[in-house]
Structure formats: structure tokens, C-alpha cells
Amino acid sequence: MQQNKLLELAKEYAVKYLNDLPGKRAFPGEEALKNLQDLSIPLPRSSKDPGEVLKVLNTIGSDNTVASNGARYFGFVFGGTLPAALAANWLAAAWDQNAVFKISSPISAQLEKVAGSWLLNLLQLPAKSAVGFVTGTTMANFCGVLAARHAIYQRKGWNAKLQGINGAPPIRIIVGEEIHASMLRALMFAGFGSDSLIRVPTDKQGRIIAQKMPPMDDATLVCLQAGNVNTGAIDPVKDICTTARAREQGPWVHVDGAFGLWARVSQAKAALAEGCDLADSWAIDLHKWLNVPYDSGLIICRDPTLLQEALSVSAAYLPDSVEPDPYFYTPEMSRRARGIETWAALYSLGQKGVIELVERCCDYARLFATNLGKAGFQILNDVTLNQVLVSFGDAALTNRIIKKIQEDGTCWCGGTVWQGKTAVRISVSSWMTTADDIEKCSAVIIQIANQEISSKKLNTTA
Ligand SMILES: Cc1ncc(COP(=O)(O)O)c(C=O)c1O
Known part of the structure; x- marks a missing residue:
């Protein structure tokens, strides 16, 4: 099939997929899942017509997607x-740009630069920070830890690039009890084992208790969190940073702000993330709350030189007049030009649109909590951001309800255990979700929960 026709076919399949999305199950049904086996064949000896390839993808693939690009x-x-x-992602795929250098893609470099500065402005972070477009928050956390490690070693006169990390000066690493697995992975990748971490107690929402922070010095890395994955709660970054900054050479503070850092774009929510601008490095996802395609996140570092040095082979400084290349601030060399979609998302939304997106998701999370609370179910968290935790009773009952919600297919929510209690975790993060979706999904969840509770009562009395 000719390229033009092939792209028309891809468009036809994609448009149909998106049109069907509102009526689609949130998770594939049994029948569709069985068809996945049809893909388990040996690599054909002869070539295939690309149209045929696309047809197989559409017939087996489309029904086996999770409808995470939908409203429910x-x-x-x-x-x-x-x-x-x-x-923009379609156009970018046609461009097939390598984002490594300005010379390998002037357009990608420029869009990353522009989108990066828009984002720093929206998030109210230091305007001169370095911005690296990485795959997501895990990689951004990793880059933040590497920058911190480099800065601390430099203070102590240790050059890890030449000397490695064996025998390096010790770094104290302070984290909250509720640290996300992604941050743990980042620390582990950088050589900091989980047993070596100093864990600070957290409150009922999962926030670090600032008064319990141990002493911090210039050989300390503090990993804070903006947006607990269960509750959405944000660590008291301002308190901790203010104490840290009171010292001449304080610790390095990194904020894992995968989704919670977005609170800073809204006047109504910004107080939750107050003081985050005082940190040294930040990780944030774009594929979560900004609603751009996977995979996309940012490492932001207050001191561009430190991030560049941490990620480069050469320890040499570059003259100030030389504008940095995109690869200065990412661990990869060749990579896709993910800044294109971010630029397009921001340009289309405008400042107002980004604020509305964040505030709308928070309002809908509250609506979910109100509906489920009114129906008599326990909301386990303070719903200040976009996360809601609901308990339906004991663990076995809540797990059965989670399974039934998932089988029903109207919407999809996962389970979690929050401070010893099994709960349904609801995250409202899609631009597409409407108040009607929340009403419809609340009703379905309430009906399923009541049914399960009644059948439990029947079984106990029988
Ligand atoms: C607080 C936090 N940090 C890190 C991550 C990991 O982000 P990613 O999957 O983009 O690497 C998540 C994902 O939910 C998160 O909630």
C-alpha cells in the first residue's frame, strides 16, 4: 500500500477508535483478551503489506487497549x-526528529526551549533553571539525584567522573515514610540502597512531619514529594526548605512533583505547594496532568551547570555564550522529540486552559468524594487535589467491590492500602472527564458496592 493510503488508513482507524471511546469498556473484555494469542506467531519469513500490518493492529489491538485516553x-x-x-504527535512522527542536538532538529530544540520556559513560568519555578525532556518522573527523579550527588561530591572535593563512587564521601539521604517507589528506584539506580535512607514520619495524609526532620547539612539530599500517589497530599516543602536554607550551605532539596507540582498553576491550589520554588531540583510528569502522549516528563534543575556536569562525560565548563544543546540536560543522546506535543498542548490550552484543567480535575475529585460520602462510604483522605480514597468496609469486601467495578467496565479504578486500610483509589486526571462522567461513575460504583454489601449480609445471616 502506498504511504499516502496507509496514513489515510491509520487516520481512519484512529478516528474510529476515538469516536468509539466513550462507549468502550474501560478495560478489555474476556473475548478481546483471548484474541491476543493470535499475535503469538513466529516472525513470518516473507514481508507483509503495511496495510495488512495496520489491519492486524486495529482488529486485535484496538479492543485490547485500556481506555485510559477516555473520560472514565x-x-x-x-x-x-x-x-x-x-x-502534533502524528506530525512529529512524520518528522521523525532526533532531539539530541539543535543541529539534529532545530524545531525540536526551539519548541523544547519555548515550552520549557512557559512551564517554568506556569509552575512559578526559577526562570533560569535547566529543563530536560525525559520519559517521565522516574527518569526525572534519577536525574535530580545525579545532580544532587554531583553537587555534594563537588563540595567535598570528590570527582565521581574520575574516581567513581566507591569510597566517595557519604551522603545522608532523607526521605518521607511515604516516599514513592519511583523515587526509591531513582535513588537505587544512583547507588543509594533503601536501607541507607533516613525515613521521616508522615502524618495522616502522608505528608512529612516537618518537626521530625533530622539535621540537614551540606552533605544531605532531601527528597520531598508534591502529590502523594494515594492522597494527593504535598510535603511541607516551604517549612523544610526554609529551615534548610537557614544554613550557609544547606542540603540539596529535590521535589518529586509527578502530579502535585501542577497545583502551583492554580491560585486556588498553589498554597498546597507553597515554597516548592525553594528547592534545587524538581521532577514532573507531562503525560499525567498535562495530558500529552507517553512518554513525557521533565527534570528541572535550578543550577543548569550542575545538571549538565552530572550528566556529561566531560567535566569541562562551557563558555556562557554557548547556548546549551538539549542533550545537556537529559541522560539520553538520541531520543524522540517529545517537546513538540508539550508545546502543542500548552499553546492550545493557554495559561487559562492549563489552570482550568487542573482545577476541573480537583473539583471532580471532590464531586466523587461527595457522592460516595453521601452514599455512606468512608473517604479516607482530605480531597484537596485530584485523588480520592474510598473504603467500603473490610479488605475482602473492598477488594470484591474493586473487582466488580473493573469487571463492569463503565469505569476503571484500582485498589490500594492506605495506612492499613484497603481502599479504592480514584484519580481524576483526564481533560476529557465531565461532571456527567463523575455522576454516572459514582452511581455505578454505589450500586455495585451496595449489591456486594447486601449479598455479604445475606451470606452471613444464611
Ligand atoms: C509521586 C509520584 N512519583 C513518581 C511517579 C512515577 O512517574 P512515572 O511513571 O512517570 O515515572 C508517580 C506515578 O504515579 C507518582 O505518583
Whole structure:
């Protein structure tokens, strides 16, 4: 099939998929899942017509997707894809740019630069910070830890690039009890084992208790969190940073702000993330709340030179007049030009649109909590952001209800255990979700829960 026709076919399949999305199950049904086996064949000896390839993808693939690009997917903290970001992604795929250098893609470098500065402005972070477009928060956390490690070693006169990390000066690493697995992985990748971490107690929402912070010095890395994956709660970054900054050479503070850092774009929510601008490095996802295609996140570092040095082979400084290349601030060399979609998402939303997106998701999370609370179910968290935790009783009952919600297919929510209590975790992160979706999904969840509770009562009395 000719390229033009092939792309028309891809468009036809994609448009149909998106049109069907509102009526689609949130998770594939049994029948569709069985068809996945049809893909388990040996690599054909001869070539295939690309149209045929696309047809197989569409017939088996489309029905076996999770409808996380739809309005009723509330699992983990997933976002969907904004129309402008999706369309830009198609064009970017046709461009097939390598984002490593300005010389390998002037357009990608420029869009990353512009989108990066828009984002620093929206998030109210230091305007001169370095911005690296990485795969997501896990990689951004990793880059933040590497920058911190480099800065601390430098203070102590240790050059890890030449000397390695064996025998390096010790670094004290302070984290909250509720640290996300992603941050733990980042620390582990950088050589800091989980047993070596100093864990600070957290409150009922999962926030670090600032008064319990141990002493911090210039050989300390503090990993804070903006947006607990269960409750959405944000560590008291201002308190901790103010104490840390009171010292001449304080610790390095890194903020894992995968989704919670977005609170800073809204006047109504910014107080929750107050003081985050005082940190040294930040990780944030774009594929979550900004609703751009996977995979997309940012490492932001107050001191561009430190991030660049941490990630480069050469320890040499570059003259100030030389504008940095994109690869200065990412661990990869060749990579896709993910800044294109971010630029498109921001340009299409505008400042107002980004604020509305964040505030709308928070309002809908509250609506979910109100509906489920009114129906008599226990909301386990203060719903200040976009996360809601609901308990339906004991663990076995709540797990049965989670399973039934998932089988029903109207919406998808996962389970979690929050401070010893099994709960349904609802995350409202999609641009597509409407108040009607929340009403409809609340009703379905309430009906399923009541049914399970009644049948439990019948079974106990029988
Ligand atoms: C607080 C926090 N940090 C890190 C991550 C991991 O982000 P990613 O999957 O983009 O690497 C998540 C994902 O939900 C998160 O909630």
C-alpha cells in the first residue's frame, strides 16, 4: 500500500477508535483478551503489506487497549491526550526528529526551549533553571539525584567522573515514610540502597512531619514529594526548605512533583505547594496532568551547570555564550522529540486552559468524594487535589467491590492500602472527564458496592 493510503488508513482507524471511546469498556473484555494469542506467531519469513500490518493492529489491538485516553479511566494517575497534543504527535512522527542536538532538529530544540520556559513560568519555578525532556518522573527523579550527588561530591572535593563512587564521601539521604517507589528506584539506580535512607514520619495524609526532620547539612539530599500517589497530599516543602536554607550551605532539596507540582498553576491550589520554588531540583510528569502522549516528563534543575556536569562525560565548563544543546540536560543522546506535543498542548490550552484543567480535575475529585460520602462510604483522605480514597468496609469486601467495578467496565479504578486500610483509589486526571462522567461513575460504583454489601449480609445471616 502506498504511504499516502496507509496514513489515510491509520487516520481512519484512529478516528474510529476515538469516536468509539466513550462507549468502550474501560478495560478489555474476556473475548478481546483471548484474541491476543493470535499475535503469538513466529516472525513470518516473507514481508507483509503495511496495510495488512495496520489491519492486524486495529482488529486485535484496538479492543485490547485500556481506555485510559477516555473520560472514565481513574486508575493510577494517568492522563489522556489532548487533541492538539495528539495531532502534533502524528506530525512529529512524520518528522521523525532526533532531539539530541539543535543541529539534529532545530524545531525540536526551539519548541523544547519555548515550552520549557512557559512551564517554568506556569509552575512559578526559577526562570533560569535547566529543563530536560525525559520519559517521565522516574527518569526525572534519577536525574535530580545525579545532580544532587554531583553537587555534594563537588563540595567535598570528590570527582565521581574520575574516581567513581566507591569510597566517595557519604551522603545522608532523607526521605518521607511515604516516599514513592519511583523515587526509591531513582535513588537505587544512583547507588543509594533503601536501607541507607533516613525515613521521616508522615502524618495522616502522608505528608512529612516537618518537626521530625533530622539535621540537614551540606552533605544531605532531601527528597520531598508534591502529590502523594494515594492522597494527593504535598510535603511541607516551604517549612523544610526554609529551615534548610537557614544554613550557609544547606542540603540539596529535590521535589518529586509527578502530579502535585501542577497545583502551583492554580491560585486556588498553589498554597498546597507553597515554597516548592525553594528547592534545587524538581521532577514532573507531562503525560499525567498535562495530558500529552507517553512518554513525557521533565527534570528541572535550578543550577543548569550542575545538571549538565552530572550528566556529561566531560567535566569541562562551557563558555556562557554557548547556548546549551538539549542533550545537556537529559541522560539520553538520541531520543524522540517529545517537546513538540508539550508545546502543542500548552499553546492550545493557554495559561487559562492549563489552570482550568487542573482545577476541573480537583473539583471532580471532590464531586466523587461527595457522592460516595453521601452514599455512606468512608473517604479516607482530605480531597484537596485530584485523588480520592474510598473504603467500603473490610479488605475482602473492598477488594470484591474493586473487582466488580473493573469487571463492569463503565469505569476503571484500582485498589490500594492506605495506612492499613484497603481502599479504592480514584484519580481524576483526564481533560476529557465531565461532571456527567463523575455522576454516572459514582452511581455505578454505589450500586455495585451496595449489591456486594447486601449479598455479604445475606451470606452471613444464611
Ligand atoms: C509521586 C509520584 N512519583 C513518581 C511517579 C512515577 O512517574 P512515572 O511513571 O512517570 O515515572 C508517580 C506515578 O504515579 C507518582 O505518583
